[in-house]
Amino acid sequence: MKKTFLSFLSSLRLTIALLIIIAVASILGTVIPQQYGGGEAFRHLSPGLVKAFRSLQLFDMYHSVWFIILMGLLSLNLITCSLNRFPTSWKLFKKKSSLDRSKPFENLSPDSVLVIEGNPHEIIGRVENLLKKRYKRVRKKDTANSALFYGEKGTYSHFGVYVIHLSILIIIAGAIIGSLLGFNAFVNISEGECTNTVYLGRQKGIKKLDFTVRCDKFSIAFYKNGMPKEYRSNLSFLKDNNVIFQGPLLVNHPITVNGIRFYQASYGTIPGDQVCLTIKKGNDEEIIRKVRLKDSFYLKEKNAKLTILRIEENLMSMGPAVLINIQSPEGTMRFWAFKHIEKIKDRIPGLFKKVPKFNPGLFKPYYFTLNRIEKKYYTGLQLSRDPGVSIVAIGSFFIIIGFFITFFSSHKRLWVRVDEQEGKSRISVAATSNKDPVGLKREIEHLLRHFSYMRG
Amino acid sequence: MIINTTILSWVTFIYFGSAIFYIFRMVTGKEFWGPPASIIAFTGLIAQTLGLILRWLESYKMGIGHAPLSNLYESLIFFSWTIVLLYLIVEWRIKSRNLGAFVIPFAFLSMAFASFSPNVNSRIQPLIPALQSNWLISHVITCFFGYAAFTIACGLGFMYLLKGLGKDEDSRPFLRFLPGREVLDELTYHSIVIGFIFLTLGIITGSVWAYSAWGSYWSWDPKETWSLITWFIYAAMLHSRFVRGWRGKRMAIMSLIGFASVLFTYFGVNYLPGLHSYF
Numbered sequence: 001m002k003k004t005f006l007s008f009l010s011s012l013r014l015t016i017a018l019l020i021i022i023a024v025a026s027i028l029g030t031v032i033p034q035q036y037g038g039g040e041a042f043r044h045l046s047p048g049l050v051k052a053f054r055s056l057q058l059f060d061m062y063h064s065v066w067f068i069i070l071m072g073l074l075s076l077n078l079i080t081c082s083l084n085r086f087p088t089s090w091k092l093f094k095k096k097s098s099l100d101r102s103k104p105f106e107n108l109s110p111d112s113v114l115v116i117e118g119n120p121h122e123i124i125g126r127v128e129n130l131l132k133k134r135y136k137r138v139r140k141k142d143t144a145n146s147a148l149f150y151g152e153k154g155t156y157s158h159f160g161v162y163v164i165h166l167s168i169l170i171i172i173a174g175a176i177i178g179s180l181l182g183f184n185a186f187v188n189i190s191e192g193e194c195t196n197t198v199y200l201g202r203q204k205g206i207k208k209l210d211f212t213v214r215c216d217k218f219s220i221a222f223y224k225n226g227m228p229k230e231y232r233s234n235l236s237f238l239k240d241n242n243v244i245f246q247g248p249l250l251v252n253h254p255i256t257v258n259g260i261r262f263y264q265a266s267y268g269t270i271p272g273d274q275v276c277l278t279i280k281k282g283n284d285e286e287i288i289r290k291v292r293l294k295d296s297f298y299l300k301e302k303n304a305k306l307t308i309l310r311i312e313e314n315l316m317s318m319g320p321a322v323l324i325n326i327q328s329p330e331g332t333m334r335f336w337a338f339k340h341i342e343k344i345k346d347r348i349p350g351l352f353k354k355v356p357k358f359n360p361g362l363f364k365p366y367y368f369t370l371n372r373i374e375k376k377y378y379t380g381l382q383l384s385r386d387p388g389v390s391i392v393a394i395g396s397f398f399i400i401i402g403f404f405i406t407f408f409s410s411h412k413r414l415w416v417r418v419d420e421q422e423g424k425s426r427i428s429v430a431a432t433s434n435k436d437p438v439g440l441k442r443e444i445e446h447l448l449r450h451f452s453y454m455r456g
Numbered sequence: 457m458i459i460n461t462t463i464l465s466w467v468t469f470i471y472f473g474s475a476i477f478y479i480f481r482m483v484t485g486k487e488f489w490g491p492p493a494s495i496i497a498f499t500g501l502i503a504q505t506l507g508l509i510l511r512w513l514e515s516y517k518m519g520i521g522h523a524p525l526s527n528l529y530e531s532l533i534f535f536s537w538t539i540v541l542l543y544l545i546v547e548w549r550i551k552s553r554n555l556g557a558f559v560i561p562f563a564f565l566s567m568a569f570a571s572f573s574p575n576v577n578s579r580i581q582p583l584i585p586a587l588q589s590n591w592l593i594s595h596v597i598t599c600f601f602g603y604a605a606f607t608i609a610c611g612l613g614f615m616y617l618l619k620g621l622g623k624d625e626d627s628r629p630f631l632r633f634l635p636g637r638e639v640l641d642e643l644t645y646h647s648i649v650i651g652f653i654f655l656t657l658g659i660i661t662g663s664v665w666a667y668s669a670w671g672s673y674w675s676w677d678p679k680e681t682w683s684l685i686t687w688f689i690y691a692a693m694l695h696s697r698f699v700r701g702w703r704g705k706r707m708a709i710m711s712l713i714g715f716a717s718v719l720f721t722y723f724g725v726n727y728l729p730g731l732h733s734y735f
Contacts, residue, residue: 012699021687026685030678031724062676161698175674182673223520223582231585251585252669263671264585384672391672397658403656407649438642 010080018074025070029061063179063202075172082165089158092411092434104415104430112444113425114266114451120145123425124418126454135414144421153412157434160405167402170395178388183207189215190270190378194238211239211258218267218377231264233379249381258338259385266380271313275322276371277337288371299366304328311373318344322370326363335359337368410436412443427451460514461578463507464533468567470500471536478556480501490553494544494617497560508533508565511580520582525596529578534596535722536563538604542650546608550643554635558611590685591665598661599683602654603718607692608649610715616640616708641703644711652690659683682721689714 008014032053057064116123124147131138135151144415184201194214198207215238217309221230230250237245237257243255255262273293280286281301296307310323320339337360338344344358345351352359361367415430429447433440477493511524524530543559570576583592619637662680663673674680693710696702 012695015695016692019692023685023688026676026681029676030681210572225582227582228584229582252589254671256670261671265671346624386672389667389673392663396466396663399656400653400660407653 006080009075009077010084012081014077014083015074022067022070022074025061025067028058032058041355047399060137060202060315063454069233078165078169082162085227086162088398089162092158093155095134104432105417108428108430112429112448114448115421115424115456116427116452118425118454119341120147120418120420120425123427123454127416127418127427127451130450131414131416134447146417149414149416149418151416152413154179154409155411157405157409157411160402163402163405164399165402167395167397167399170398171392174388174393174395176388177391178386181299182384182386182388185383186265186381187213187379187383188268188378190267191376192216192217193378194236198381199262209258209260211237212242213237213262213381215379218379220267229400231267233267234379235263235379248269249379261386262386263382263384264379265382268378268380269375270378271320272374272376273311275308275311277308277322277373278369278371280367280369282365290374292422299326299328302363302366303330309334320370320373322373324368328363333362335362337370339370339372341369348426364372410434410439412440414447458514458580460507460511462588463503463510464567464578465571467500467504467536468506468564468571470496470503471540471560471564471567474500475557475560476592478553478560481553482557493556493560494547494553497540497556498544501537501544502594504533504537504540508537515580517579518582522583522587523593523596525579525581525593526587527577527581529570529576531596531600532566532576534568535603536570538600539563539566539607542601542604542608546643546647550639552635555611555615555643558614559608562611563609584670589665589669591661591668595658595661595665598654599658602651602658603722605647605651605654606711606715606718609644609651609711612640612644612647613708613711613715616644616704617712620705620708637704641707644707645697648690648693648711648714650697652687652694655683655687655690659687678725679721682717682725686714686717686721689717 005312023028037185053059058209061067067345073361107204111158124142127147127149128138131149131151135153136155138149138151140150141148147285169237183203185198185207187198189195194212196209196212198209199205200207216234216236218231218233220228221232223229233249235247235249235255236243244308248256249262250263251265254264275293277289277291278286279299286444289297291306291308293308295309296305298305305327307325307327308322309325312321314322315321315338318338318340321336323334324337325334335357338358339356341360348354356362360369366393413432419426419428427448429444429451431440431444474493474496475498477489481487481489481493508524511530512521515524517519525534539559540563543563544557546555547553570578616637619640637710659680662683666675666680667673689710693707693714696710697707
């Protein structure tokens with residue numbers, strides 16, 4: 001029972017089945033939007049179906065329990081089948097072929113036998129030199145008037161497949177380490193602001209960094225045709241009010257601070273704390289002034305001080321507005337200046353009578369209109385720490401080495417017999433290879449060509 | 457029209473001509489049509505190389521210099537370039553033109569899609585920030601050499617199955633013309649090994665790039681996932697050959713399935729939401 005289970009676990013059938021199941025599951029994952037918790041995309045599904053999907057973790061499939069079990073089974077399958085097969089490969093690697101064999105030369109095709117002029121003794125020496133150059137572990141057995149050589153190369157080719165399998169296990173190990181010990185997070189920081197709190201992605205919740213990130217400036221550059229050329233965040237990293245690192249963050253050029261990598265992921269705008277105000281005095285020309293929130297300026301003629309008290313992006317569904325405070329010898333007054341005051345007036349007749357505070361001409365002879373609220377950028381940063389990356393990189397490197405060993409090398413074993421035939425030398429070449437029969441054939445042809453030049 | 461796109465749309469016709477000659481050669485069973493087919497394909501390759509170089513230079517003249525590997529149009533052109541290059545190398549190595557009728561049409565179709573599809577924009581566009589990476593070139597080159605090798609394996613698979621159709625082989629001249637089954641099987645295997653290595657390199661270079669652009673070397677983006685599915689299919693194929701000794705018809709069918717997966721990884725994924733939207 002135990003044995004059959006083990007042989008099932010190490011079987012190729014299981015490997016193929018797992019590869020197919022994982023492939024099909026992955027296809028599912030590319031069709032069903034993968035979001036934390038399902039999100040908006042599946043609102044048109046029936047609630048029952050969404051519930052079923054959710055309980056199967058289909059919205060975060062690649063991190064679901066059953067997907068991880070499948071991956072675990074694949075790893076187990078890799079380990080057991082490698083352990084199962086390794087002793088055989090080790091034997092093949094260590095195996096010493098007995099020299100007094102005539103078996104390799106039975107049924108030898110006439111193409112592999114060469115008869116050339118010359119004394120076998122001389123030829124034997126030359127053959128030995130050539131073989132020693134091209135093969136490792138060349139052994140020789142002499143008899144009265146003949147010699148038998150054995151040589152081999154590429155014995156390491158038996159291990160290529162283990163290098164590949166081990167590399168895959170290393171990559172999986174690196175991925176596990178990364179998901180257990182690392183994290184992924186994101187945070188939006190507007191220009192001028194700083195934070196040390198970031199939002200975790202898959203694990204959910206927040207994380208406090210032991211340093212503070214400040215976005216000094218965010219900027220976008222465009223190409224002539226309007227396509228974006230560069231997203232740049234100038235960031236400062238502070239610890240105990242000291243700047244520990246400062247620099248621009250660009251897409252494709254992450255910044256690493258205290259082992260945490262920062263990526264330029266997105267950006268956006270929010271209303272800033274600066275507005276443009278259009279001021280019209282009687283029939284004079286309009287003037288436009290930029291004012292910051294809480295800042296003031298003077299209207300000289302009336303000896304009045306104007307202060308912006310509040311900035312609202314959408315006041316009572318009537319669009320952008322600012323609350324203006326005016327302090328003058330006549331007293332203090334407060335009123336709102338809207339951006340779309342003309343439209344609002346048309347829609348609500350007698351507005352100023354009902355709500356005098358909405359009258360932008362309250363402080364005569366001035367008339368104030370909100371021209372625009374200056375936008376402010378925020379930068380969307382992605383953060384990650386992944387201690388498994390170097391392990392995955394090592395695995396990836398060795399998988400390529402493993403490919404070259406497996407696919408481009410073969411264990412070639414060669415037997416060459418030199419003996420006498422009617423006063424001439426007869427050279428017979430027999431060979432086997434664990435793979436690559438074409439390469440072996442080429443090798444034999446190559447050797448025979450060299451031997452044919454050896455005539456005495 | 458800019459000179460490079462003019463050249464490249466001419467290359468479409470050149471490959472069409474070459475494909476016709478290869479097919480003619482196969483159907484009539486006369487070697488007479490072979491040498492011109494090869495010469496035309498080679499001419500096309502030279503012209504296409506020239507077109508790609510001009511396009512590269514053009515982009516520098518526009519002040520947005522980058523290798524011509526940055527959108528669907530350029531990737532289709534490069535795909536057909538790798539197909540023809542690999543095919544001509546194989547033709548030269550095995551000294552046989554039989555495969556041409558099954559492979560060159562793919563190069564033609566890729567070019568035709570690039571040149572004539574209204575959905576494919578042939579203008580040189582600047583690189584958006586996500587594509588401004590040194591990994592762009594190595595990632596695209598490795599991926600497309602992999603795709604091209606799989607295309608050749610698919611052509612070989614077709615050939616194998618076609619050969620299997622003819623019961624009385626001598627009665628059909630063009631079937632007799634095809635190489636022996638063992639040769640086909642061996643060639644399919646070699647193409648798949650080459651494709652598999654390049655695909656792996658493509659996935660690795662892509663991961664390195666993703667690690668510096670997206671914050672994670674693997675994010676289960678549909679393209680990544682499909683490349684892994686493709687990798688699994690070819691891995692299963694190689695295992696069944698190595699361990700079970702599967703040969704011939706089964707391998708031919710699997711090389712077709714694998715190629716379908718390659719095509720979906722290349723095109724189909726664009727219809728799924730994901731990060732690889734620029735290809």
